[in-house]
Amino acid sequence: MIDNIIHAAVVMTTPVLLAALGGLINRVGGLVNIGLDSMMLAGALFGLIVASMTGSWPVALLAAAAAGGVVGLAMSLAVTRLQANEIIVGLGFLVAVAGLVRFFLSVAYGSSGTLSLPDVARLPRIDIPVVADIPVLGAILSGHDPLTWAAWAMVPVTVWFLARTRLGLRLRAVGAAPQAARALGLNPLMLRDLSTVYAGIMSGLAGASLSIGVVGIFNEGITAGRGFIALAAFYFGRNRPWATAACALLFGFFDAFQIRMQGRGVPAELVQTLPYAMVIVVLTAVALAARRAKARRA
């Protein structure tokens, strides 16, 4: 029972973590990405289609990453080159991409919102011998797909990237002070575009982890607002990768818990509101703490 929940929690954390790490980089670069969900949707769809066409999951992941990256690039260009408000552009992309996806499904497959394809190459599960039989630890470490491992590996990589690499430092400079960064000879727009494309790639992979990792089919509601949960995770984590990952894990647990509680008298709808309510509570707590700190200084 507890092993099942832990295992499901790790599985449900993967898409949120991937998208959140992408959104984190994007936000460090100065762009709050409301449209992560649309990039996840694109990745989930193209991941599944290519997984069915080629029968190869690595190729499918590449396709999902590319699909997410293209949506990210289009969004970024609207924000950086046409100076559009990032929040509204993000919302616009949510509406437009959801429409595009349904339009495409209906034109190309004659289907309304759901796509089930033959011979889909699913993400393989990596079972670790011996460890798999240990309670709790086995559920945490064994039986997960490569994307889950990649997502967690990206946490320290992101820390290192932001703190130690030239590109990471430049990105932070661009996010913190675009004018100063320009004076130093950096190209803020280009760097910001890069960070949005990266967010798109990560979100595309997040989508693929749902479509060819978890369920094996595509549905127009497959992301179920997880792009917003990812947004909440990096907002919470205040741009720190480990804190963001901890939040993603917490949401993963909520997700797994909610699935387990279905049919046990606890209304799933109410459990579903918890992560969103927590976002508001934590934002409030952070603001209160900031005000108290300011009052102490004064």
Added chain:
Amino acid sequence: MSGQAVATTPAGRSAFLGMLEPLGPLVAAFVVAGLVLLAAGHNPLEVYGLLATEAFGSSRRIAATLSAATPLILTGLATAVAFRAGAFNVGVEGCIFVGGLAAATVGFTFAGLPAALLLPLALLAGVVVGSLWMLTPGVLKARLDVDEVVSTLMLNFIAISLTAWLVNGPLLAPGSANSATPMIADAARLPKLMPPSTLNAGFLIAIALLGLYALWGSRTALGFETRLAGMNPRFAIASGIDVPMLVIKMMLLSGAIGGLAGGIHALGNVGRFVAGFSPGYGFTGIAVALLGRGSALGIFLAALLFGALANAGATIQFFSDVPIEIVDILQGTVMVFAVAQLGRLIVRRRRAA
């Protein structure tokens, strides 16, 4: 120097550009959607022509378009009033859900009351609940500077799940399998204006509110203060306006109008509250407010456009193979281009040449 002054006065020029401005995003969005249609093997001009005839071709169709525009006028207005005070409320969708449920609940609970009492009471319930729904993000924004975009966005998901739970459990119609409340009493129904069509008195309420909004913005002190606070909060504070209080007031007003939109949808169209109550009226309202540039006439025209698209999109599916999703693509692209500086595209090309 003099030539510049003679050619166009800045004021005259900006007024002229102001009129043309919303057309740019529209044209851009229709071009993008046209490319999508072309790629799918449809003739975009034919599809757009079909949409236009379906939306405005007869009085019956015009009535249906006005009916589809009604919730969009209200959600556009709800977004615009908050926007005016500098608060970016993306939570109108949530207000529709809680307001719609509140209005429907009053509508089937107090079925014994006469229409003259029940109808206003049900609408009032939607207004009050919608307004209260925006109290938390309003206060948090005004007092603690908590990002209202995130808080109102999250509240949308909470509202949708919360109402879904209520209509699955406590408020589920007896004997009903799907997630819906009982039907409202006939006395709670908004009267229809042109009986076969769904156009109802809610449209008149929406138009009246638009008129009030125009007067409020140009004739009242609060309307002026709100605009000042939205354009330059620091100057507004310096001139003695209590900006945080203003933000709370405008968020409450925004929620009230959003709740009213839900109430009108419940009492005028659906006749009860069902899960998945709003097909994104709140989000389309953002596009409406943006495209309308916050003016009453602009909001009306933009709501009419999206209402026409939604109405015609639904019917052309019957006798052509054009998927209705083209409407969503148009809405989304309009939103994107409505905030984009389209002039930059031309400027850059000229510089490159």
